[in-house]
Amino acid sequence: MKISIIVATYNNLEFLKFFFSSLKKNSKYTHELILHINDGSDGTLQFANKNGIAFTHSLENIGLCNSINQAASLATSDYILYAHDDMFFCKNWDIYLENEVQKYTDNLYYLTGTNVSKNNGLINFDCGTIPENFDEDKFNFFCDKDESKDRQGSHWAPHLVHKELWMKVGGFSKEFNPGDGSDPDFCMKLWNNNVRIFKTISNFKVYHFSSVTTRKKDIILNNGTKTFILKYGFNPRFFRKYYLKGDGFNVFDGKLHNPKMNLNMFFDLLINKFKYLYFSLFK
Numbered sequence: 001m002k003i004s005i006i007v008a009t010y011n012n013l014e015f016l017k018f019f020f021s022s023l024k025k026n027s028k029y030t031h032e033l034i035l036h037i038n039d040g041s042d043g044t045l046q047f048a049n050k051n052g053i054a055f056t057h058s059l060e061n062i063g064l065c066n067s068i069n070q071a072a073s074l075a076t077s078d079y080i081l082y083a084h085d086d087m088f089f090c091k092n093w094d095i096y097l098e099n100e101v102q103k104y105t106d107n108l109y110y111l112t113g114t115n116v117s118k119n120n121g122l123i124n125f126d127c128g129t130i131p132e133n134f135d136e137d138k139f140n141f142f143c144d145k146d147e148s149k150d151r152q153g154s155h156w157a158p159h160l161v162h163k164e165l166w167m168k169v170g171g172f173s174k175e176f177n178p179g180d181g182s183d184p185d186f187c188m189k190l191w192n193n194n195v196r197i198f199k200t201i202s203n204f205k206v207y208h209f210s211s212v213t214t215r216k217k218d219i220i221l222n223n224g225t226k227t228f229i230l231k232y233g234f235n236p237r238f239f240r241k242y243y244l245k246g247d248g249f250n251v252f253d254g255k256l257h258n259p260k261m262n263l264n265m266f267f268d269l270l271i272n273k274f275k276y277l278y279f280s281l282f283k
Helices: 013-026 044-050 064-072 093-101 136-145 163-169 182-191 224-232 236-243 263-281
Strands: 004-010 032-038 054-058 079-084 087-089 109-117 159-162 197-208
Touching: 004 013, 004 064, 013 032, 013 044, 013 087, 032 044, 032 064, 044 054, 054 064, 079 087, 079 163, 093 109, 093 197, 136 197, 159 163, 163 182, 182 224, 182 236, 224 236, 224 263, 236 263
Parallel strands: 004 032, 004 079, 032 054, 109 197
Antiparallel strands: 079 159, 087 197, 109 159
C-alpha cells in the first residue's frame, strides 16, 4: 500500500528531519512524502532536494489550507495522508492503516491516527518536548503495551482518505486559511458527501510536539469558529458532539448516522443560531 503523505512546513527543519526519520525507520512500505515549503530559508529547500522529496514552494507563508492543497496536487498514490511536520510515527503505522482500509468495499471513510502528546493529545503521555529530548524507547514501549480501543469521531491529524474523495471535496477550504477550523470543515464536507466512517486507529500512534509551526509569532490565526458557523449554521464543537459523536472520545462502534434531535441538541442548536445571526449582522 503506497500512501502520499502531505505536509506543510514553515522553517521548521529540526522537526521535519525528525518526522522524516520516523517514516524511514518505522514504515513497512515505501511512501511518497510531499511537502509544501513556506519560505524555506532555514535549509528546508536544500534538505528536500538532497533527500529526493517532492515539494511545492512559496516565498512567503501562504497558510495551511493553500499549502496542503498545493502539495496534494502532486500526489500520485490512491491514498492521501495529511500530517504535521512536528510528528513522529510509530512502528508499522502503515500496516495498521492497510489492515483497516482492507475492511471497506468503498472509499467512504476517514481514518486518523491516535495523537499522543505531553499535553492536549487524544492520549497525554510525556515522551519529550523537542527531538533532542524525545524518549523513543519510552514511546515504543507505550505503543506496544497500550490497549486503548479504536475511537469514534476524531478529526485530528494525521488523517487518511482516498484520493478520489479528497478531490471530490476539494481538499482544504481556503476560507479557513491560515488553518484554524480547517479539519472540522474538511470532515463536514466529507459528511455532506455520505462519509459515515470516522475512525481513530488506536495502534496507529503518532507523537505530536504540539503544533510547533502554528505557534510561530508571525502567524495570526483566523477565527475558524466564526467561519464554520457562517458556513454551516453551527460551530465545530456542535458538529463533533452530535454528528461525529467524538466529544467524549467514544469507543468506535460502527457507522455514524444523521443526528436525531433531542432537547440538549435543540438548545445547543438554538444558541448556535443566535451566534450565526450575530456574525451575519456584524461581519
